Amino acid sequence: MRIVIGILLICVVAFAIILTVVEIPFGISKTKVGTYYIDNGVEQTGAVNIVTSVVLNYRGFDTLGEVTVLFIAALGLGAVVYTFERKKGENTKTPASLVLNTGCRFLFPLILLFGTYIFIHGHLTPGGGFQGGAIIASAFVLVYLGCKGRNSEKKNFVLFESLGGLIFVVVGLLGFIFGGYFLSNFMPKGIPGELFSAGIIPVLYIAIGFKVGSELAGIIAELL
Amino acid sequence: MIFVTFLVAMMIISAICAVVFRDLVNAVIAASVVSLIAAILFYFLQAPDVAMAEASIGTALVIVIFLIAIKKTKRYED
Amino acid sequence: MMSFINSYIYYIASFGLVFIGLFILIAKQNLIKMIIGINIADTGVNLFLISLGYIRKGTAPVFSRPNLNPRLMVDPVPHALVLTAIVIGVAVLALALSLAVRLFQHYRTLDMRKIKEQRW
Secondary structure (H helix, E strand, C coil): CHHHHHHHHHHHHHHHHHHHHCCCCCECCCCCHHHHHHHHHHHHHCCCEHHHHHHHHHCHHHHHHHHHHHHHHHHHHHHHHCCCCCCHHHCCCCCCCHHHHHHHHHHHHHHHHHHHHHHHCCCCCCCCHHHHHHHHHHHHHHHHHHCCCCCCCCHHHHHHHHHHHHHHHHHHHHHHHHHCCCCCCCCCCCCECECCCCCCHHHHHHHHHHHHHHHHHHHHHHHC | CHHHHHHHHHHHHHHHHHHHCCEHHHHHHHHHHHHHHHHHHHHHCCCHHHHHHHHHHHHHHHHHHHHHHHHHCCCECC | CHHHHHHHHHHHHHHHHHHHHHHHHHHCCEHHHHHHHHHHHHHHHHHHHHHCCCECCCECCECCCCCCCHHHECCCHHHHHHHHHHHHHHHHHHHHHHHHHHHHHHHCCCEHHHHHHCCC
């Protein structure tokens, strides 16, 4: 009975939505804000990757809000997990086989290096803090699943996460003191295409990479 | 163009499989196949940043969180 | 028919995913299956947002080589919005799953009909 009502409701909503979506043309430039950012992005910010300059320079306040939402979600998850019931025999972890153990310990620094490379070069190639942080978190998950019964230490994750958030807000306040508004680009811009260019954008992406990576790894270590 | 149509058909069939399966581990694997094909479609729409984010977050980390939650509750749907 | 599919295939894909996710939310009773439905609907909406900014024969918005035509680049503003939306989706999913595990430990069942009837 619920299935029939569900299909009927979705057919009614789908009919209304299809009448609207058919009017939208596909593959034609629709807005003027995007063309303004592409034309003036490289001179005003110094970053070669336009998506990075939109995320961290033109719409930097939205990134601060998103970092706050991640922090609140991790806080809420820690509070709910604190009230779980623990059974008696759950903390004995059986060790994995020798091949798996050696392979995971060999791969862990390589994956960490790859994730760090992605978020340091965020303003030159496609990439950035969120993608590099997710790769670092998956390196930690590999160690938890493959190596010999490692206990999860949560204090280091909390330390790096707080440090990343603190650096983001401090750089924003320094921009307020030197430039006149919050998150202004006060460091020298340099030549576009070099590693040390684009003002505060590499510093902010390093802070975001540390924060997102240790946050996602901390969420999985908390649930395990 | 034919390749894109084939990928979209695979994505919709895999999403319908996520509705129908009763074993929850199978349903989670079908949902992660949907996320993987969405990452390939992001690459065809000339968005490499978003494709990297969806492939690493939606395919690898979400399935680990689901499997830990299924281990602590029941495995079958009924 | 071929030109119709040619121009609207991405809209069909994204709204198909949204409707399948909504159908799981209406018609199924297991709590973890409902959370899988929310995940599928999230993916569909992100695909729709990115397909709005596509320009035919366009390229990615990165000035990697010296001579690139800035008129043929895709719109960079939806990319920034979708990056934020993907990460927030994962955070909300983790919180929802921890609440589902806590509900199971209190009521010993994950069926929505039984949990709604046991309130008072």
